[in-house]
Each structure stands twice: as C-alpha cells, then as structure tokens.
Amino acid sequence: MATCSRGVLESRGSNREVVDSIFRVGSLNVGTLTGKFLELVDGLKKRHVDAICVQEIMWKSAKTKESNKFKLWHSGVVTNMNGVGIMLRTQLRNNIVVVIRFNDRVMMIKLVVDVVVVNIVGAYAPHAGLGDKEKKILLRLFR
Template identity: 50%
Template sequence: MGAGKGKGRGYSLRVASWNVGTLSGKLLEVIDALKRCKVHIACLQETRWKGQRGVERNGYKLLHSGADGAKNGVGFLVAIELHKNVIEVKRYNDRVMVLRLVLGVEVVAVVCAYAPHVGLGDQEKWEFWDCLNGVVRDVSTEETIYV
C-alpha cells in the first residue's frame, strides 16, 4: 500500500493505492488497515467484485466497478466524513474509475487504475492506456489530480 498526503486551502487529504488481490472476505480487514494509517481515500485494484454499486462499512463507503468475469475490478473506499463532498463517480470499466470531490474551494479528481499485466494481449493493453489517457486529459487544469 502506498500513501500520499497533500495539503492545500485548509484541508489535509491522505490517498492510498492498494492491490488487494481480492476483496472477498477482506473488506473489514482492509478498512481496519486504512483506519490505522488514517487514509481518507483508498484506490483499490483487483477487487474481483462484479457489478457497480456502493456499500457502507465501518466508517467507509465502498464504490466499485467490476465485470461479470469476476477478475480485475477497481474501487474506492472513501471515509464517510468525505463522502458528502463527492460530486461524481465515473465507472469506465473494470480497470478505470474516477472519483471527484470538493474540498474547500478546490475540486479533486482521484483516478483508480489497474493496468493489464505482462501476460495479456496488446489489444487489452492499448484499450486500457487509451482509456486512461482520455480520463487524464479530461481532468481540468483547475483540478488537483491523484492517479
């Protein structure tokens, strides 16, 4: 798990990224680790949960996106106190999601991305990179972005 801490205009935000391998049976364990590290937003990769929904557990809201094959899957765990600031959740596919929230006078875009690994075909890799490129390009220069 990696974390970054940003400060600006009266707030402190701690964002982390974690390839969880699978979220099945691990959600509460992951949340406990995030609480210990005082993480506000976690980008999760390889959740292996299918569908698109939101679930609230132990002070965090889970927003996720996964395909029917129950492989890949990305999501966000957002601290409940920040969830009220969320203005958009965009699910592109089972590898890319964007969360936008307002913090003070600033809009923050958090991009969760799960890149295809070495064993996959070029087509899937190009589709991922094209999607991610489009997502990053669409973020306004007025916004702070975390990828």
Template identity: 50%
Template sequence: MPVRIRAGSWNVDTLTGKRYELVETLHKRKVDILCVQETRWKGRGAVKIMDYKLWFSGSRVARNGVGIFIGPPYNENVVDVSRRCDRIMSVRLVIQEVTYTIISAYAPHAGLGAAEKTLLGIVRRGCEDVPFGPSITYWGGSKWSYRNECRGVPGCPWGLWKTNAQLATFHSGGNSTQIDYLLLRKGDLRTCGDCKALTDLTCSSQHRLLVMDLVLRRRVTKSVRPVQPKILWKKLNGEKAETFKTLVVERLEAEVEMVSQDEADQMWTFLASTIREAAKEALGVAVGTSRGHRSDRESWWLSDEVQS
C-alpha cells in the same frame, strides 16, 4: 486553512472476506482516500463499510475490478462517479470548495498486448471521457509494465529519498520490485509532503499499501476590478469636435421643451447624459487603464485649451 489528506493505492488481490480488515487498516494508518485494484467483485455499485464508503466497478465475472474507498467526512462530498470498465473508474469530490478527481486504474498483464500493459495505454483506450477536476488528480495504478530495481535512489518524482523497502511495492519469492504507483499532476507536486510503501502491511496480498501525504490549500484567485469604459476626450479637436458639437445640439433641440420644464437637478442630469452619449459616439471609448492604451491615454485630453 490547509487540509491534510492521506491518499493511497493498494492491490488487495480480492476484497472478498477482507473488507472490514482493510477498513480497520485504513483507520490505523489514517488513510482518507484509497484506490484498490483486483477487487474481484462483480457488477457496479457503492457500499458503506463501517464509516468508509466504497465505490466499485467490476465485470460480469469475478476478475479484475477496481474501487475507491473514501473516509469521513469526505465521503459525503462526492459529486460524481464515472465507472468506465472493470479496470478504470473515477470519483470527483469537493474539499474546501475545490473539486478533486481520484482515478483508480488497474493494468493487468494477462491477455493484453504490449500497448495495453501500460497505465497510460489503458487511459488513452478506455477512459478518454473521464472528467478531470480543476486541481489534483490522483491515479492508483497496479501492475504497470515498468520495473524499478529500488537501489535507494530518489524513487519519487518529487525528489524524496527512500530506502529500498519503502520503494518496493510488490514482493514474491524473495524478490522485490516497484509496480504500484500514485501519480500526481505536475502542477500540483507542491501539495505532496511524502510518498512511500508501508512495509508492515500485507492484507493477504503480495502488494504493499502505497500512501501519499498531501496538504491541500484553497486556491486564492485575484479579484479583478471591473473597468469602466472611458471616453477619449483627447480626440476633441478638428472634425471630431464639430461632430460632437452637432450631436449635442441636435439632441438638445429635440428635447428642448422637456428640458425647460424640468427642475434644475433633473435638467443637469439630462444635459450631462446627453453630452456623454454624444462624446462616446463621436470620440470613441477605451476599456482598461492608461498603461494598456499607450496610444490613447485618457489623461492626455486635459490640455490648456480644454481647461480654459
């Protein structure tokens, strides 16, 4: 069964004094996973806020800081947390036996060079060891140096048409721009149903809540039937036929006393096993179907001479 998830990203300016207000908003908007930036919390840890759980990563002072909220029942399925620094962290959780990675990243402008202002620069420099899951990776990014004028063109890479208000994630002094992002791996774009900024929520911040609706389906892997090695009986001629005959005779002569004393069923099993092992050694084997071995198709050995 497909699972519907709403993931989001929000620069909250600070979490101090507004954590419960934020969780109530997540309930109202049915957000399951939220990456938050600029929490301004010190240290690293995890805390339960109502029925959500927050993993956070901060510094020694009350600046920057990132975190990831996960709601029920998914907050019980977290298997790994990686806190790289106060600007980037990741959480891995399991949904329907598939492991997903959520990354919360914050790229502030102040005090950083041009290369560090981009979200990709932050990842390359500070998060090379973050484990990426086998499927979807969400990135919550804030204050990226890219600017979008929000003219009503497809604002998402999935070709979703949005209004200017739904594209703009930051508002200040009567100006609007797009500086908060949710990134999805290219191979998983089919899981995205919608992505937009919610216009009626501020949480005492100039940034708006950016959400992405996803439909996660359990990936079905094709079962591969084990292929038994097949003896190349087609090579039973000439010198190889003589080698095969010699091997069979030698092995039977070595065990002739034991064979003569066994019952019929045991004798047949022994003889068949001896012949097969001698044939493998003298003629060789092929692993796979005849289509994969056009030069050594096993069915070719069934000639008139062999049948007779």
C-alpha cells in the same frame, strides 16, 4: 500513500486565517476484497487515510458498500477477475460531485475537499498475458 497538505483560507467573522489541511490518499492492489473488506477498513482508520483506490477486487457489479465509517464505490464486470474501487471516509460522501465507472479497470470520483475540487482516479492495467490489441486499448484509455 500520498499526503496532500496545503493552507486553506478560513473565514471567521471579519478575521481570516490560514489553516493547515491534510488529505491522505492511497492505492492498493488487494488481490481480492472478498473476506478482507473489514480488515482493510481497520487499516485505513489506523493510518488516518481519507481515500484509497483498490484494484483487483474481483467483485462483479457496480455498487457501493459501507462499513465502519468508510464507503466503497466499485466496478466489476466478471466475478473473480479485475475490478476497481474507490473508498472514502463516509464523512466525505456529501462532498461528492460525481462517480464515473468507465469499466472494470477504471473509475473516477470527483469531490470537493475544503475549497478544492479533487479527482481521484482508480485504475487497474495489468499487461501480463495480454495481446497487442488489448495493450493498445489500455494505452488509448490512459492517454
């Protein structure tokens, strides 16, 4: 998990002051999210995580799911295979500029945190068992 901390200039009337701001981001290969969604949400709340990228969720569809102050945007093409998602605290959902689901391996959410535009990219790129053609496609995708 990465913690981003920086000073933000906050305006209060004619006074200006620097306020510390922390935005915690993580990444986790869940193996499958079926039956684990609420358990994951509880862990994120306990660790004060604001956003997390999850890989190998194995859900088919491009939908959202919300529970216990977190919202998940996910992308999957085939049931029981691949799938990526990005979860955010629900209080951040109004800060979202765009959600882009490239395919079942890559997605991105662009949002505004304080006064900064943040791009969160979730990617799942296993190489075991792939042929040369698939590996080249993945390499092009991440360039």
